[in-house]
Structures are given as C-alpha cells and as structure tokens.
Amino acid sequence: MKETELHHDKDIREDLAWSQINSDIMKSLENPRRGFWYTVIGCLVLLAIGITAEVLQYMYGMGRSKNHPHMWNLYIATFIFWIGMSHSGTLLSAILHIVHADWRKPIYRFAEAMTTFSLMTALLFPVIHLGRLWNFYWVIPYVPARGTWPNFRSPLSWDGFAIMTYLTSSALFLYIGMLPDLAIARDNTTGWRKKLYSTLSLGWYGSDRQWRIFRKAYMLMAIFLIPLAVSVHSIVSSDFAMSIMPGWHVTTFPPYFVSGALYSGCAAIVTLFILLRYYFRWEEYMTLAILEKICKLTFAIAMVWTYLNLVEFASVWYGHDIYGKEVLWAKMTGAYAPVFWSMMFFGSVLPFTLAFRKLRRHIPTMMTVSILLNVGMWLERWMIISPTLSQSFYPWSWDVMWPTLTSWGIVLGSFGWFGLLFLTFVKIFPSVSMYEVKEMVYHRRLASEKAQAERRNTGGAQPAFSLSMRKEDGS
Amino acid sequence: MSLENLTQDWSRYRNGIEEGGFHNYEHRWGMAIDLNACIGCNACSTACYAENNLAVVGKERFSKGHYMHWMRIERYWDEDQAKAEFPDQGANFLPMLCQQCGAAPCEPVCPVAATYHTPDGLNAQVYNRCIGSRYCSNNCPYRVRYFNFWSYPESAWPAPLNLQLNPDITVRDKGVMEKCTFCVQRIRVAKDTAKMENRKIKDGEFTTACAQACPTSAIHFGDLMDAESAVTKLWAKHQVKRHDDEGLPVSTQHKQNPALRGYRVLEELNTDPSVMYLERVREELA
Numbered sequence: 001m002k003e004t005e006l007h008h009d010k011d012i013r014e015d016l017a018w019s020q021i022n023s024d025i026m027k028s029l030e031n032p033r034r035g036f037w038y039t040v041i042g043c044l045v046l047l048a049i050g051i052t053a054e055v056l057q058y059m060y061g062m063g064r065s066k067n068h069p070h071m072w073n074l075y076i077a078t079f080i081f082w083i084g085m086s087h088s089g090t091l092l093s094a095i096l097h098i099v100h101a102d103w104r105k106p107i108y109r110f111a112e113a114m115t116t117f118s119l120m121t122a123l124l125f126p127v128i129h130l131g132r133l134w135n136f137y138w139v140i141p142y143v144p145a146r147g148t149w150p151n152f153r154s155p156l157s158w159d160g161f162a163i164m165t166y167l168t169s170s171a172l173f174l175y176i177g178m179l180p181d182l183a184i185a186r187d188n189t190t191g192w193r194k195k196l197y198s199t200l201s202l203g204w205y206g207s208d209r210q211w212r213i214f215r216k217a218y219m220l221m222a223i224f225l226i227p228l229a230v231s232v233h234s235i236v237s238s239d240f241a242m243s244i245m246p247g248w249h250v251t252t253f254p255p256y257f258v259s260g261a262l263y264s265g266c267a268a269i270v271t272l273f274i275l276l277r278y279y280f281r282w283e284e285y286m287t288l289a290i291l292e293k294i295c296k297l298t299f300a301i302a303m304v305w306t307y308l309n310l311v312e313f314a315s316v317w318y319g320h321d322i323y324g325k326e327v328l329w330a331k332m333t334g335a336y337a338p339v340f341w342s343m344m345f346f347g348s349v350l351p352f353t354l355a356f357r358k359l360r361r362h363i364p365t366m367m368t369v370s371i372l373l374n375v376g377m378w379l380e381r382w383m384i385i386s387p388t389l390s391q392s393f394y395p396w397s398w399d400v401m402w403p404t405l406t407s408w409g410i411v412l413g414s415f416g417w418f419g420l421l422f423l424t425f426v427k428i429f430p431s432v433s434m435y436e437v438k439e440m441v442y443h444r445r446l447a448s449e450k451a452q453a454e455r456r457n458t459g460g461a462q463p464a465f466s467l468s469m470r471k472e473d474g475s
Numbered sequence: 476m477s478l479e480n481l482t483q484d485w486s487r488y489r490n491g492i493e494e495g496g497f498h499n500y501e502h503r504w505g506m507a508i509d510l511n512a513c514i515g516c517n518a519c520s521t522a523c524y525a526e527n528n529l530a531v532v533g534k535e536r537f538s539k540g541h542y543m544h545w546m547r548i549e550r551y552w553d554e555d556q557a558k559a560e561f562p563d564q565g566a567n568f569l570p571m572l573c574q575q576c577g578a579a580p581c582e583p584v585c586p587v588a589a590t591y592h593t594p595d596g597l598n599a600q601v602y603n604r605c606i607g608s609r610y611c612s613n614n615c616p617y618r619v620r621y622f623n624f625w626s627y628p629e630s631a632w633p634a635p636l637n638l639q640l641n642p643d644i645t646v647r648d649k650g651v652m653e654k655c656t657f658c659v660q661r662i663r664v665a666k667d668t669a670k671m672e673n674r675k676i677k678d679g680e681f682t683t684a685c686a687q688a689c690p691t692s693a694i695h696f697g698d699l700m701d702a703e704s705a706v707t708k709l710w711a712k713h714q715v716k717r718h719d720d721e722g723l724p725v726s727t728q729h730k731q732n733p734a735l736r737g738y739r740v741l742e743e744l745n746t747d748p749s750v751m752y753l754e755r756v757r758e759e760l761a
Contacts, residue, residue, distance in 0.1 A: 061649040062607070063624030067540030071609035071622065131607015131622065131650030138587045138606055148588065148604070156586035156610055243614045244580050244744060389613065393741055396549045396571065397618035399540060 011103045011289045012437065014444035021285075021441070025432050026188050028280040036279040036423065043419035050413010053406045054128060062131055065407035069397045070389045074407040075129035076239075077381040078414060081264065082122035083163070083236050084257070084377065088265025089115025090170065090229040093177065094222035102443060103293050105436040106285040109181075110276055110426060111269050112174045117421040118268075119167045121414050126159065128410060155238045162235040166228055173221045179204050179214060180435040196428075233257045240384065246323035247331075247388035252315065256308045263305045263347075264377035266298040270370035272422070274363055276431060285432050288361050295360045298373070302351035309348070323393055331387045335400040340383050346376025502676075503577075503596035503717065503749065504657050505699040506686075507709040507737075508570055510755040512693035513548075515568035520546045522688030523572075526658060528644045530627035541624045545655040546572045546685050567755055570694070572685070573598065573619045573655035574740065577718050577747030581611035581620065589652075596699070596749060597657055605651040612652060616741050620654045623647055657696070658683040678704040699749065710751055713737025718747040 057064045066073060089111040096104040127136045139150050139160045150157045183204035186197035204210060234254035241253040250256075273294065277286040316324045331340045353359045353369050360366065390400050403411075425431065523529060523546040530543045550566040559565065579598045582590050589604035590611055612620040626649040629637055643660040647653050665681040678697050686694040697706035699717060710716070715737040736754040 061625040062622070063536070063539070063541050066609075066622075066624065068542065068612075068621070069540065069618060071612045126608070129608070131609065131652075132605070133607075135606045138604070151583070151585050151588035153583040154586040154588075154610065155584065156608055160586070239610075243584065243610075244616065245614065392618070393616040393744070394618050396547075401540070 009289060010444070011287060011293075012106065012440055012444060013284065014441055014448050016284065016437075016441050018438050018441075021434055021437055022184055022188065024282070024284065025430050025434050025437075026185065028282075028431060029185070029189070029193070029427065029429075032279040032427070033281070036427075039275070039279075039419065040423050043416040043423065046412050046416025047420060048413075048416075049409050050411075050416055053409025053413060057128075057406050057410070058133070065404050065410070067399070067401055069392070069399050070386065070401040072129065072385050072389065073401065074382065074403045074411055075125050077378070077385045078411050079122050079125035079129075080236060080257070080381040080384070081378045082118045082125070082414065082418070083233060084261030084264045084381070085118040085268050085374075086115040086122065086166070086170070086265065087229050087233060087258070087261035088269055089113070089118075090225050091262055091265065092269065093173065094225045094229070097222045098219070098226075102440050103290050105440045106282075106432050107269065107273060107290060107294070108436075109174075109177065109433045110272055110422075110431040111265075112170065112177065113422060113425045113429075113431065114265075114268060114272060115170045116167065116174055117418055117425065119163060119170065120421060121418040123163060123167065124414065124417070126156070155235065155242045158235045159239060162232045166232045169221065169225055169228060173218075173225055175200075176214070176217055176221055177433065178429060180206065181430045181433060184434055185430060230258055233261045245388050245392050246321065247316075247327035248384075249324075250312060250316070252308060252312050256305075256312060259301060259305045259308055260377060260380060263298065263301045264374050266294060266301055267370045267373035267377070270294055270298065270366055271374070274367045274370070276426060279426075280431075282432065285437060291363075291366065292357070292360045295354045295366065298370075299351050299354040302347065302354070302373070306348040309344075327387055327391055330391045331383060334387070334391070336383065336387050336390070339379055340387075343376050343379035343383050346372050347380060350376065499594065500596050500700055501594040502701075503699040504575065504662065505596070505697065505706050505710070505717075505749040505751070506657075506683075507695040507706050507751045507753065509693045509695070509753040510568065511736075511753060512691040513568045513570060513755075514691055514693075515548050515550065515566065516690060517548050518688045518690055519570055519685035519694060520544055520548060522546075522684040523655070525639060526641055526644075526684035527656070528640050528646075530623075530625075530631060532625075532627075536625070543621045543623075543653070545619070545621065545653070546570060569740075569752070570685070571617060571619060571740075572750070573657075574617055574746065574748035574750045575655075575657060577749065578745060580614045580616065580744075580746060584610045584614045586610065595662065597659065597662075598654075599659070600652060600654055600656070602645055602647045602651045602653065607650040607652065609652065616744055616746065620652050622652050623649045625649055709753075710737065713751065713753065715739060715751045717749075718745075 065075075089108075092104050092111040093108040093115075096108070127133050130136055138144075139157050141150050141152075141157075150160075179201060182197050182201035183206065186194060186201050189197060234257065237253040237257035240248035241250055243249060270291070273286055273291060277283060313328060316328045319325070331337070350369060350372055353365065359369075386401070391398050524531065524544070527545060529545060532541050532543060536542070547570070549569040549571050551569065552562075552566055556562055556565055575597050577596065579590075579592065582592060582598060585591075585605075586608055587604055587606055589601045589606070591599055591601070593599045607622070609622055612618070612622060628648075629640065632640060641660075643664075661681050661683065665676050669676045669680075676698065678701055682696045683694070686692075686696040695706050695709060697704035699707050699710065701707060713735045714731065736756065737751050738754060739748045739751055742748070
C-alpha cells in the first residue's frame, strides 16, 4: 500500500521486473483472499433463488410475474441492463486500444470478460420471459419442417442476430487477446491447468511471425467490434423505438441507449476493478491513477447520458404528442415517481462525486458510488418499460404494477449467474494482461529514461531513483 | 437469381412499405357498433366466452389482470356525472374487441410471425406458432390481446360446464397469446358451405357470436368488400372509409357532415381498424 501511495501519480511503476509481473498475476490463479470465496457463496445463493423462481414460473405460468398491460416489466428491463453492461468492455479493449490509451492495459482483460459474461446473462432474459420458452429456437432462421421463417421485420428477431454476433465476436476477441498470456500460464503451471493452457494457447511460442499475425488479428477484431457494439444496443433500443407506444417511439433512443450502456458498463468496471484489486492483492497493477482515469471517463459519459435524457424530455415536452407527454408527466408525478427521481438522482447527480479528486481516490466511496450508479441505470431501464406499459394510448388498460417476488427472484438470480461466470473466469485465466502490462512498463521506462537523459543534458535535478532494471524475461 | 430479379424484388418491397397495409382482399370482415343501441348488458361478452371457450379466470386473477375476455364492455362517465344525483349511473358503454386493423401494429413485431394478415382482412393468430414474447400485446394500442398466463385445461370448467365447450375451437395452453378472431370458425363454415354450393357468401348468412347475442342489435357484422352488405352501407352512410378504399393514404374520415356519428377508435394512429363505432347521442343536461 505504501508503495502505491509513493508513486500515486503513475499508472504503473516503471521498475517492475517482468518476472515479477508474471508471478504476481499468476498468483491470482492460486490464492485469492478469503473475500473471493465469500462472494462465490453469495453468488451461489443468488443463483439458487433465481433457479427456484424460474422453476416456479415454468411450472405454473407467467402469471407469477406478469399481468395484462405489463407484459414485459422487469425481465426486459434487466435484459437491457445486462446488454448495456457489456458495452464498456468493448470500449476499454477496442476503442481505447486503437487510440493507444496505455492505461487500459492492466484492466481491459476483465472488462472484456465482463462483456462476454454479461451478454451471456442478457441472453437468458429474452428466453426466460417467453411464454413458451421451450420453443425459443423458433426465432433462429433455420429451415424447419414447416418451412416457416422467423419474422424478419420484428426487432426482436434482429435482437437475436445482433446479440449472437456480438457475443461470438467479443468472446473471440477475449480469447485472441489472451493467447500470449495463456502461453505464459502454460509454462508456469502443472497438472490439469497445464493441459488446459497447452490446448488453449494453440502452440504459441512467441516468434516474431506469431506476434505480427497476432497484432494484426487483434487490431482487426478491435476495429470490427466497435461498430458492432454500437449497433447492438441501437438494435435493442429499436425494440422500443420501432413500436408505436408513447414513451417508446422516440428517435433519440439509439444514442440514449448506447450512452446508458457505456455509463453502466464503466460503473461496473469500477466495481469489479476494486473487487479484483482486493481479491488478488493487485495494488501494484490496478493503481489509483488508473481508477481515477476510469472515474473521469464514467463522469464524462454520465454527462452525455444526462444531456440525452434532457433532450428526450424536451422533445417530448415541446412536441405535440399528448400521449407521450402524458406518459412523461406520469413518470415524473405518478406512481413510479419515486423510482424516476431516484434514477435521476443516481444517474445525474451522484456522478458529480466523480468530479472530486479526493473522492475518486477513496476506495470505499468509489465502491459505493459505482454500485449506486448501476442501481440508477437499472432503474432507468425499468423506467423505460413500466410507465409506458402502465399508461399507453388506451385509458381502459391503465394500470400500475409492482414486480412480483418471482420476477425479483429471477433478477437476483441473474446477478448470481453473472458473478459465478466472472469469478470462475478470473480464477482460471489471468485476468490482467501480462504481456500488455510488460509493454506498458516498457513504454514508461523508455519515457522516463528519455526524460532523465534530457534532464542530464540540460543539467536539471537528479531523479528520485535510478533505473537499472533491464529486460529480464523474454516471454 | 439475376440482378433484374433482385431489383424487382426490391422495388416490390419498397412499394409494399410505402403503400402500407394489406391489399387484394378476398373479403374484409368488418363491424359497425351502434353505441346508441348498446345498453351495456354484457351479453356479447358472455356469448364470446361460450363460443370461443374462453377461460373464466375468477375474481382474484381478474383483479390481477389475468383476464381473457376477448370482448369487453368498457364504461366511461362524463366529467359532470360525478356531481349528478346518481353518480354511478349514466355510464357510456364501449364494447371493445380486436379491431382487426388493416395496418395492424401487432403484426410486424412478432418475432416468429405467429400473427399475420389473412386475405379475409383478419389479424390471424397462430397459437401453435406463438412463443409468447408478448411483443404484439405491447404494441397493440387497443390492448385487446390476451395472454394465457395460466393453463386452463378442460378440467378448469367444472361439470357440467365442460359439456358446453365448443369443439370447433383450437385449444390454447399457457404461454400463448390469443384474441378475438371475428369467430373465424363460423367464417370458415360459411365459406366452405358457399364453396360447396358454388355461390358467394350471402350477407347475413352467418354472424359472430357477439352480434348474434346482442339483444338490441347494436353490433352489425359483414363483409366490407361486398358493396351490398348492411355493414358497407352503414360505413358509407357515415362516410367512414377504409384505407385501401379509393387509395386513401392516410386516415381521413372525409366526413362532410359533422353530425354523422361514425368514427373509428384511435384512428389517428393509422391502424385502419375494421370496426366502426356510431357515437352515442345524448340529450344535454339542463
């Protein structure tokens, strides 16, 4: 801890030995702190609750969680939430990769894993919410005996294509980016792990040719993923924007959804950052300087989100659609008003804590804030769905519905499912990119040597410590 | 496939979008409901329950919104009614059923195409194809689609009520959407009979269960493509026009005389409903 405070302005210490990086990160596969196991147990409990709720719903019918005007409610809200969460992994690993932001290097691996696993969680919801979930595969365009295709005009079937494409590509991207690290893991483990990593590392031995091909493939995937990520959430937003319902039929939905997605994803990265840093004692790698950078990014996105919110309100307010206006007014003053105003508070006011340096560097505060930001974003998704369903065109069907225990159970279960997938991943695979951290350290070292040389030439002050470290490990 | 084929397909697709809705109807089944005659007795709703084997869900489930009434009587009160001597009385009734829209919002959103437009002008619902995503219900402005939240097997009708179940009706189990079909089983029988007898369907040859049961004959049912049918004449009399009629691109009543009573519910949404309502005329309260 003392060490990090000493170098608090640096993203990473430039005198880290490469072998030390290897051993520090590989340690995460062996001995996490006890808190890790407590979290695993918590996730198992949540998952058990979720499975119980799902079994009940499957056996007795959707009536356990839905009613007439509220045909979607929590499930689709949580679906959007998880899809949204997946976007920041791509932001960190692909967008920041092509703009050469070095500070992403220690944290992008787990962010990319978060993308993959939150997509896998999100995929559960459209299936769970089906009345006849055993027929979910009818949405997939295969040629069945009956010769019927899915309806290509329906945004729900676009969802299927978009999410499956995104899931495949982001899982592939995660895997490609991990190849050199899997080779390090292969060289440093025994037993079943050795077998696993030997297979997965695809015979990587780090030749120049392999590196060249690897860099190209990685860059190609990064470029491919960026438009994909943006389009996925735009398509999810068209589930609503393409309908005719007041409050859903909104032109600004695609950018609004994408910004909300990046927002909740960044907040989730802060949460997971703090957790991993604690579980695996990674204070050296996940430094406060990097935390500060994600927090700043989150703050910027929060402001974009707030702006788009205001644009939406203003355009509904000044538009002459009485139905849309009434839904907006009902959101602000009706039965869902407490939820709506909590969403506005968590989403637009709370992020101002990220504007203060002291708070940004205070771990417990950031943990709380990042979780509350995500609570706000979850409420936002709920507030997109329920008010419109509760007060649409037809006054006869106006009805306020609060979610039932069954639907809450399934929502909680999804957090358990995501948590388990994620925790299993970080225990089996190196969740900090070793080769890229080395790269980063190397870049820092070059920069500081250059600065030193300049200082020497101009006769400036002596540096605080000498840099005698050299390349020690070739992998 | 040649390039020419592709471009032809594309232009057909483009035109289909711009013209909107369905064309080349064989029949266009439609209704005219006279609210002047409606006394809110719920006979139509009851008849619908009996004809279509609708589940009676019970008070508790009804209050939770798990009702299955394809035909419902809505009650509305005027604002000044609250001050009247008997505030509960004097409701305006609106029998609401699936409007069988010509440009139905429910159709394009179904991911598996379980709801589609028939050449008869109906929004058909294929129960066996439905996977229960409920998107159609969310996009229906009239909220006339009902979802099987629970399973209602034959045993849900206590004996001897199970004996009145209609054998011509498709069974729906939990997890599928259902809605008013304009008594499609009666339409099928009438069409088959007419075909066997090698003639056209006569107006008034058959009608829906609700129209049949209405004690005041408020509900008129017939083919809007048949220029001689009673419904077509009513529509014409009140200057309500279908979208595909005379190629009207937008919802326009073209009503010259504001005293005419015909209107369609939420017509401004461009859904082109097949049900016309005739406004109720009330005396002014002194």
